[in-house]
Amino acid sequence: MTASSHTGMLQCAKSSINHRSRYILLQFSVQFHQIRGKSGRPPFKNRYDDDDDNVDGHVRRRMENQEDRLQLYKSWGQHLLTNSKVLDSIVSKSGVGPSDTVLEIGPGTGNLTVRLLEVANKVVAVEVDSRMVESLHTRVSGRGFDEKLTIICQDALKADFQDFDLVVANIPYGISSPLVAKLVFGGYRFRSATLLLQKEFATRLLANPGDSDYNRLAVNVKLVAEVEHVMNVSKKDFVPIPKVDSSVVKIRLKPKIPDVNLTEWWAFTKTCFGKKNKTLGATFRQKKKVAELLNLSKVTGYNEDVVQLKSCDESGDEEDESDIFETDVKLFKEKLVGILVTAGLEDKRPSKLSNEELMNLLSLFNKAGIWFHDQEKPRDINASFAGL
Ligand SMILES: C[S@@+](CC[C@H](N)C(=O)[O-])C[C@H]1O[C@@H](n2cnc3c(N)ncnc32)[C@H](O)[C@@H]1O
Numbered sequence: 001m002t003a004s005s006h007t008g009m010l011q012c013a014k015s016s017i018n019h020r021s022r023y024i025l026l027q028f029s030v031q032f033h034q035i036r037g038k039s040g041r042p043p044f045k046n047r048y049d050d051d052d053d054n055v056d057g058h059v060r061r062r063m064e065n066q067e068d069r070l071q072l073y074k075s076w077g078q079h080l081l082t083n084s085k086v087l088d089s090i091v092s093k094s095g096v097g098p099s100d101t102v103l104e105i106g107p108g109t110g111n112l113t114v115r116l117l118e119v120a121n122k123v124v125a126v127e128v129d130s131r132m133v134e135s136l137h138t139r140v141s142g143r144g145f146d147e148k149l150t151i152i153c154q155d156a157l158k159a160d161f162q163d164f165d166l167v168v169a170n171i172p173y174g175i176s177s178p179l180v181a182k183l184v185f186g187g188y189r190f191r192s193a194t195l196l197l198q199k200e201f202a203t204r205l206l207a208n209p210g211d212s213d214y215n216r217l218a219v220n221v222k223l224v225a226e227v228e229h230v231m232n233v234s235k236k237d238f239v240p241i242p243k244v245d246s247s248v249v250k251i252r253l254k255p256k257i258p259d260v261n262l263t264e265w266w267a268f269t270k271t272c273f274g275k276k277n278k279t280l281g282a283t284f285r286q287k288k289k290v291a292e293l294l295n296l297s298k299v300t301g302y303n304e305d306v307v308q309l310k311s312c313d314e315s316g317d318e319e320d321e322s323d324i325f326e327t328d329v330k331l332f333k334e335k336l337v338g339i340l341v342t343a344g345l346e347d348k349r350p351s352k353l354s355n356e357e358l359m360n361l362l363s364l365f366n367k368a369g370i371w372f373h374d375q376e377k378p379r380d381i382n383a384s385f386a387g388l
Contacts, residue, residue: 077172
C-alpha cells in the first residue's frame with residue numbers, strides 16, 4: 001500500500017507481509033489524504049456495499065472503475081450490515097447529537113460510519129483491516145466530512161481510545177466479551193454504547209438473576225453498567241449472511257460503581273460460576289478448588305486464623321508435608337463452608353443470587369483472609385473475560 005498526502009498528517013507505524021498480523025497505525029483527516037492500492041488506483045470496490053444512493057457521483061464512478069473485490073474474512077467477523085433502515089435506526093436510537101464524538105469499532109467499508117458522520121461532531125473509527133481502512137477512506141473522501149473522521153488502523157482490543165461521548169458500532173462478534181469488558185471496566189467515561197451483537201450474547205448480557213441465561217458475563221457487566229435491549233436484527237440484513245441473528249443493545253455506565261476490588265470480584269465470580277448450576281456448597285467443597293484457594297490465601301492474604309490451620313497429629317508429632325497439606329485442605333474447606341453457612345448461601349446457586357448477595361459473600365471471605373486473586377499480579381481484563 002502506498003499513501004500520498006498533500007498536507008496534514010499520516011502516521012504509518014509498522015507493516016508486515018501477512019496482512020492479518022499487520023499492525024499499521026493510520027491516522028488522518030479525510031480532507032488531506034488519498035490512499036492508493038498497489039496498482040496506483042484507489043483501492044477496492046466492495047460488491048457488498050449497501051448504499052450507492054448515499055455515495056455521491058464522483059465517488060461512485062471511481063468505485064465502479066475498480067476491478068478489485070474485497071474478500072471478506074470470517075475470522076475478522078466481516079459481515080457487513082446492508083439494510084439502510086436498520087442502519088438509520090441504530091444511529092437514531094443511539095441518541096448521537098451534533099456535539100458528540102463517536103467511537104466506532106470495526107467500521108468496515110463505512111455503512112454505519114457515513115451515517116454517523118452526517119449527525120455527529122466527530123467520528124473515531126478503529127479498524128484492524130487496512131484494506132477496510134482504504135475502502136472507507138475512498139468512500140468518504142470528497143463528501144464534505146473534512147476533519148470529522150479519524151481512522152485508526154489497529155486492533156481495538158489493543159488501542160487506547162481517546163475521549164469520546166458515545167460508542168456506536170456493529171462489532172466483530174468474536175471480540176464481544178473482551179471489548180464490552182474493555183469499555184465498561186477500562187476507565188472510560190461515556191454516555192452510552194449502542195452495540196450490534198450476536199443475539200445469544202445480547203441475551204446473556206440482558207439476563208437477570210434466575211434467568212437461564214444469567215452467567216458470569218452478566219454478573220460482571222451489571223456490577224458497573226445497565227444494559228437495555230434496543231432491537232433485533234435479522235441475519236438477512238447482513239452480507240454475507242451469518243449463521244446467527246443479532247440484537248442491538250445500549251450499555252450505560254452506572255454513575256456510582258460499588259466499592260469492590262475488581263480483580264477479586266472477577267476471580268470470585270469465576271469460581272462461583274465455574275459450574276453455575278452447582279450450589280455454592282458443592283463448588284466450595286471441591287478438593288481441587290479448596291487446595292487452590294488455600295495456596296492463594298497463603299501467598300496473598302494469609303491472616304492468623306488461617307495460619308493456625310497447620311496441624312500436628314494427635315501424639316503431637318509433626319506430620320509429613322503431604323499429610324499436613326491434606327489436613328490443611330480439610331480444615332480450610334470447613335472454613336469456606338462455614339462462611340457460606342453464616343451467609344445462608346450454602347444451598348444457593350450463584351445464578352439465582354443478586355450482585356449485592358455475591359458482594360456480601362466476597363466481603364465475608366476476604367475478611368476471613370480468603371482471597372480469589374493473587375493481589376501481587378496485575379489486573380488483566382482480557383484474561384478475566386476470556387471464554388465468556
Ligand atoms: C461486523 S463487521 C462490521 C462492518 C461495518 N461496521 C458494517 O456494519 O457494515 C466488523 C468489522 O470489524 C473489523 N474488526 C475485526 N476485528 C477487529 C478488531 N480486533 N479491532 C478492530 N476492528 C476489527 C472487521 O475487519 C470488520 O470490518
